[in-house]
Amino acid sequence: MLSLVDLLARIGSGALTPESAFRLTLEAIAMREGEIGAFAHLDRDARPSGRGPLNGIAVGVKDIIDTAGMPTEMGSPIYAGWRPKADAPVVSALKRAGATVIGKTTTTAFASVDPTRTRNPHGLSHTPGGSSAGSAAAVGAGMVPLAVGTQTGGSVIRPAAYCGAAAIKPSFRLLPTVGVKCFAWTLDTVGLFAAGTADLALALELVSGRPMPLDPPARPRIGVVTQDFAGEPEPAAAAALERAALLLSRSGAEIWDVKPPSSFAAAWAAHGTIQDFEAKHALAWEYDHHRAEIAPLLGEALDKAQAIPAAAYDDARRLANRARRDARELFAELDAVVTYAAPGPAPEGYGSTGDSRYNRLWTLLGTPCVNVPGLVREGGLPVGVQVIAPFARDGVALALAHLLERAQAAS
Amino acid sequence: MLSLVDLLARIGSGALTPESAFRLTLEAIAMREGEIGAFAHLDRDARPSGRGPLNGIAVGVKDIIDTAGMPTEMGSPIYAGWRPKADAPVVSALKRAGATVIGKTTTTAFASVDPTRTRNPHGLSHTPGGSSAGSAAAVGAGMVPLAVGTQTGGSVIRPAAYCGAAAIKPSFRLLPTVGVKCFAWTLDTVGLFAAGTADLALALELVSGRPMPLDPPARPRIGVVTQDFAGEPEPAAAAALERAALLLSRSGAEIWDVKPPSSFAAAWAAHGTIQDFEAKHALAWEYDHHRAEIAPLLGEALDKAQAIPAAAYDDARRLANRARRDARELFAELDAVVTYAAPGPAPEGYGSTGDSRYNRLWTLLGTPCVNVPGLVREGGLPVGVQVIAPFARDGVALALAHLLERAQAAS
Numbered sequence: 113m114l115s116l117v118d119l120l121a122r123i124g125s126g127a128l129t130p131e132s133a134f135r136l137t138l139e140a141i142a143m144r145e146g147e148i149g150a151f152a153h154l155d156r157d158a159r160p161s162g163r164g165p166l167n168g169i170a171v172g173v174k175d176i177i178d179t180a181g182m183p184t185e186m187g188s189p190i191y192a193g194w195r196p197k198a199d200a201p202v203v204s205a206l207k208r209a210g211a212t213v214i215g216k217t218t219t220t221a222f223a224s225v226d227p228t229r230t231r232n233p234h235g236l237s238h239t240p241g242g243s244s245a246g247s248a249a250a251v252g253a254g255m256v257p258l259a260v261g262t263q264t265g266g267s268v269i270r271p272a273a274y275c276g277a278a279a280i281k282p283s284f285r286l287l288p289t290v291g292v293k294c295f296a297w298t299l300d301t302v303g304l305f306a307a308g309t310a311d312l313a314l315a316l317e318l319v320s321g322r323p324m325p326l327d328p329p330a331r332p333r334i335g336v337v338t339q340d341f342a343g344e345p346e347p348a349a350a351a352a353l354e355r356a357a358l359l360l361s362r363s364g365a366e367i368w369d370v371k372p373p374s375s376f377a378a379a380w381a382a383h384g385t386i387q388d389f390e391a392k393h394a395l396a397w398e399y400d401h402h403r404a405e406i407a408p409l410l411g412e413a414l415d416k417a418q419a420i421p422a423a424a425y426d427d428a429r430r431l432a433n434r435a436r437r438d439a440r441e442l443f444a445e446l447d448a449v450v451t452y453a454a455p456g457p458a459p460e461g462y463g464s465t466g467d468s469r470y471n472r473l474w475t476l477l478g479t480p481c482v483n484v485p486g487l488v489r490e491g492g493l494p495v496g497v498q499v500i501a502p503f504a505r506d507g508v509a510l511a512l513a514h515l516l517e518r519a520q521a522a523s
Numbered sequence: 524m525l526s527l528v529d530l531l532a533r534i535g536s537g538a539l540t541p542e543s544a545f546r547l548t549l550e551a552i553a554m555r556e557g558e559i560g561a562f563a564h565l566d567r568d569a570r571p572s573g574r575g576p577l578n579g580i581a582v583g584v585k586d587i588i589d590t591a592g593m594p595t596e597m598g599s600p601i602y603a604g605w606r607p608k609a610d611a612p613v614v615s616a617l618k619r620a621g622a623t624v625i626g627k628t629t630t631t632a633f634a635s636v637d638p639t640r641t642r643n644p645h646g647l648s649h650t651p652g653g654s655s656a657g658s659a660a661a662v663g664a665g666m667v668p669l670a671v672g673t674q675t676g677g678s679v680i681r682p683a684a685y686c687g688a689a690a691i692k693p694s695f696r697l698l699p700t701v702g703v704k705c706f707a708w709t710l711d712t713v714g715l716f717a718a719g720t721a722d723l724a725l726a727l728e729l730v731s732g733r734p735m736p737l738d739p740p741a742r743p744r745i746g747v748v749t750q751d752f753a754g755e756p757e758p759a760a761a762a763a764l765e766r767a768a769l770l771l772s773r774s775g776a777e778i779w780d781v782k783p784p785s786s787f788a789a790a791w792a793a794h795g796t797i798q799d800f801e802a803k804h805a806l807a808w809e810y811d812h813h814r815a816e817i818a819p820l821l822g823e824a825l826d827k828a829q830a831i832p833a834a835a836y837d838d839a840r841r842l843a844n845r846a847r848r849d850a851r852e853l854f855a856e857l858d859a860v861v862t863y864a865a866p867g868p869a870p871e872g873y874g875s876t877g878d879s880r881y882n883r884l885w886t887l888l889g890t891p892c893v894n895v896p897g898l899v900r901e902g903g904l905p906v907g908v909q910v911i912a913p914f915a916r917d918g919v920a921l922a923l924a925h926l927l928e929r930a931q932a933a934s
Contacts, residue, residue: 180808197605204807288708290805294701321833394701396615397591422732426915504837 113277113307114140114257116169117314123168130160130168137170137214140255147236149229150250153182154215164210165318171206172250172259175216176223177302178291179203186293187219187228187243190402200291202260202302202319209318214256217246220465222395223262223295226407227462234276234493238458241271242465244305248275251305258315259305264295264387266454266471268303269498272483274458274466276494278517279305280312281471283504284478286320296390298429299383299475309482309514316506328447328511334360335370335442335449341377342469346456348495349470352487356450356497359487359519360512370449373442376473379435382428383472388417389425432476436503439477443502448512450497453483457493474498480506482513487520524688524718525551525668527580528725534579541571541579548581548625551666558647560640561661564593565626575621576729582617583661583670586627587634588713589702590614597704598630598639598654601813611702613671613713613730620729625667628657631876633806634673634706637818638873645687645904649869652682653876655716659686662716669726670716675706675798677865677882679714680909683894685869685877687905689928690716691723694915695889697731707801709840710794710886720893720925727917739858739922745771746781746853746860752788753880757867759906760881763898767861767908770898770930771923781860784853787884790846793839794883799828800836843887847914850888854913859923861908864894868904885909891917893924898931 114136122128128136138156145151152175160168173179176186178196185191203213218228223243230245232238233253240249244261248268251259252275261268263281272279280303287302294300304319306312313324336357338345345353361367392399392414398406399414406414442449452470459466474481480501486494499516501509525547533539539547549567556562563586571579584590587597589607596602614624629639634654641656643649644664651660655672659679662670663686672679674692683690691714698713705711715730717723724735747768749756756764772778803810803825809817810825817825853860863881870877885892891912897905910927912920 180812191608194608197602198808201804201807204811205804208807208811285708288705288801288804290705290708294699297696297699297701322837390699393612393616393699396612396619397609397702400615400619401591426733 113251113254115307116257116311119169119257133168134160134170137256144233144253144255148231148233148249148253150217150246150253150255151215152185152218152246155182158212158214161207161210161212164208166206166209166211169211169258170214170256171211172215172217172247172256173203173213174244174247174261175219176262176293177203177260179213179216182213182216184216187221188405188407190398190405198291201288205319211258217250217259219243220245221407221410222293223264223267224407224410224413225465226409227465232275232458235458238460238493239274239462239465241274241458243267244271245465247305248272248277251277251307257306257311261303261305262292263301263303263475264299265383265475266468269471269481269483270454270466270468272305273453273485273496276485277305278308278312278485279303279483280316280506280510281475281481282316282506283480286506294394296387296394298390299387301475309484309510309517312482313510324507324510326511326514328515329508332365332447332512333368333445334365334512335368335446337370337372337449337451339451339470339473341380345452348488348490349452349454349456352495352497353450353452355487356516359523360516363515363519368446373438375431375435375438378431379476380473382431383476385420385424385428386432388413389420392417392420436477439479447508448499448501450499453496453498457490457495474500479503480509482509484513484516524662524665526718527668527722530580530668544579545571545581548667555644555664555666559642559644559660559664561628561657561664561666562626563596563629563657566593569623569625572618572621572623575619577617577620577622580622580669581625581667582622583626583628583658583667584614584624585655585658585672586630587673587704588614588671590624590627593624593627595627598632599816599818601809601816609702612699616730622669628661628670630654631656632818632821633704634675634678635818635821635824636876637820638876643686643869646869649871649904650685650873650876652685652869654678655682656876658716659683659688662688662718668717668722672714672716673703674712674714674886675710676794676886677879680882680892680894681865681877681879683716684864684896684907687896688716689719689723689896690714690894691727691917691921692886692892693727693917694891697917705805707798707805709801710798712886720921720928723893724921735918735921737922737925739926740919743776743858743923744779744856745776745923746779746857748781748783748860748862750862750881750884752791756863759899759901760863760865760867763906763908764861764863766898767895767927770934771927774926774930779857784849786842786846786849789842790887791884793842794887796831796835796839797843799824800831803828803831847888850890858919859910859912861910864907864909868901868906885911890914891920893920895924895927
């Protein structure tokens with residue numbers, strides 16, 4: 113993979129110019145894009161910005177995020193050739209920091225679950241996950257040092273785990289979702305993909321304007337959560353979580369087995385009601401005017417969603433609020449928790465984008481989640497874990513993920 | 524004014540057809556639009572939808588809200604002729620209910636404070652208020668029975684008070700802001716304007732999918748709040764509030780003088796930091812690429828906003844959260860509060876859109892606010908009060924506003 117921190121260090125030392133760093137990206141894309149198909153649109157004439165801390169850095173942006181200079185097609189023929197007026201604020205922030213948008217990365221239709229054409233860089237017959245398929249695959253394949261995606265269920269952490277990329281789903285609304293095609297307004301969260309946790313910390317610091325130091329708390333208290341309400345994981349995911357706990361413990365963390373409050377199970381079960389009720393409204397125009405062109409799995413989900421009454425949604429929101437209050441109590445005792453990033457390695461075949469069942473609760477809680485990739489491997493495919501900190505403690509999530517990543521690298 | 528409930532009753536009884544009801548709107552527009560200038564775009568070929576409970580009802584939609592079939596120009600030359608791809612969900616909901624969008628109503632540039640060309644229907648030399656100037660003036664002038672606006676500081680309640688329209692700023696995100704040009708994502712709230720509270724209740728019920736019965740609580744407990752932290756009102760606003768308390772008391776309410784917790788003053792003072800920090804991001808593309816075309820007052824505000832650090836914003840959000848918790852406690856004892864809708868009647872002249880200082884706190888708290896228009900009049904100009912209920916008790920706010928409105932009509 114192309115490391116953002118490493119590229120910038122080499123630019124800083126004069127070993128690379130911004131132009132030659134940028135060329136590395138273009139060469140990597142030329143080599144791998146043919147088999148991976150991570151991009152919905154590529155700007156082959158893109159050049160470094162010539163200024164700012166990210167001068168020379170090429171970024172891939174998920175194709176539900178508005179870009180003024182490039183099409184934004186939402187993974188759907190309904191938006192074929194569509195050109196928004198303005199850049200989304202997260203794109204503006206990247207450009208202000210000096211980055212160059214090299215292209216738009218593939219997305220499942222409207223960031224739902226119908227698979228894209230993108231392949232998993234660690235096993236071409238496997239799904240890269242979704243919905244941020246292109247961003248995860250582009251980073252995992254070493255084509256770009258940074259990519260932007262979004263998560264409503266598990267659309268950042270799951271594809272990152274499947275593609276062996278580090279990724280952060282930050283605290284809810286740390287990065288604005290303005291100019292991002294809405295699926296569910298209380299859930300949609302903009303996230304970042306990069307080679308490692310230090311790359312994520314640097315990028316998030318620049319884009320969010322908040323410091324993200326990587327020093328972990330002294331003697332961190334970390335809870336291991338198995339999310340029994342979401343069912344059993346595959347053995348590889350269980351092994352990855354066990355290994356993460358062991359490595360963190362060896363790195364000086366106190367490890368606690370945590371049984372989440374019952375409100376977590378209720379909130380987890382309520383996620384779908386919230387997501388689908390909001391999607392019914394967010395995609396009302398598409399549903400009313402282009403039902404036949406909506407991708408099949410999403411179309412069926414929207415058909416069903418039409419029947420969700422407002423009262424069921426309001427009840428589900430109350431369950432979510434209760435779980436958020438309980439999460440504050442849980443995290444009063446803990447610096448972070450670790451849990452599965454996905455049920456196992458990327459499934460074989462292209463019929464599905466995998467399963468977000470270990471991600472949904474945390475999207476609903478709005479807590480920052482970081483995927484630490486490749487804790488174990490199975491058949492060449494990486495299996496990650498996610499490190500989760502309390503709301504607004506994105507730096508803590510990154511620092512503890514960094515601790516784990518270093519322990520893994522040293523082991 | 525054209526009453527939605529009245530028009531529908533006359534359609535229901537056969538006294539009007541949907542076509543003739545719609546024609547009343549077109550005739551009213553033909554008569555008054557020339558001097559008022561409430562519309563940025565008018566569809567003179569619009570016709571009733573032919574179906575649904577709002578068949579025959581023409582709606583004005585603020586020109587920062589996306590419409591697929593009409594331009595959406597944001598009150599700014601930067602968006603001259605811009606046509607979004609899709610209807611905003613609130614527009615889809617109105618259309619699903621059978622309403623027809625008759626036109627786009629004027630907005631201050633990006634819903635900020637630079638005045639529009641719109642005139643106040645109760646005094647042409649006075650401001651209609653802002654930012655939802657066109658929606659308030661169109662309803663206040665009797666041109667349409669229903670209009671949609673948005674509030675980030677005081678952009679629904681204030682212009683409604685100035686133009687003598689009833690209006691509701693619902694609970695935060697009761698109506699989705701998807702497809703609405705963002706100014707500040709934790710504040711922007713979609714609201715409705717109509718002739719009276721019963722019209723608002725019917726429209727909100729249809730658009731939100733929640734029942735909005737107008738039966739007030741038995742022996743309602745209502746607090747009178749003077750918002751001393753926001754400064755003194757003009758005598759007319761003080762008289763309107765006094766009169767509202769008297770009328771409510773005569774209607775069976777217990778009236779309490781309420782001193783808000785100190786967190787309210789702190790949150791009120793923090794509103795600008797939150798609004799302007801978010802606006803800096805939300806309008807980053809416009810600022811980076813079209814600074815010279817941004818309206819002058821907004822341009823200056825954005826210049827200043829560039830310097831707001833993320834830490835100041837995060838502190839301001841914490842103050843807002845504390846005030847929200849305190850609001851829950853305050854409302855544990857009360858069904859609603861009443862307070863000034865604006866400092867006085869609409870100011871003379873077109874240099875400003877008036878003052879939102881009595882609105883900002885409640886936008887930040889996310890509580891439903893209803894303007895009851897014309898409690899007193901000064902020089903022909905109406906002066907309203909706002910009735911505010913706890914978060915998610917929009918029906919209570921409407922029912923108590925209805926109680927006040929009926930007491931006022933009977934007095």
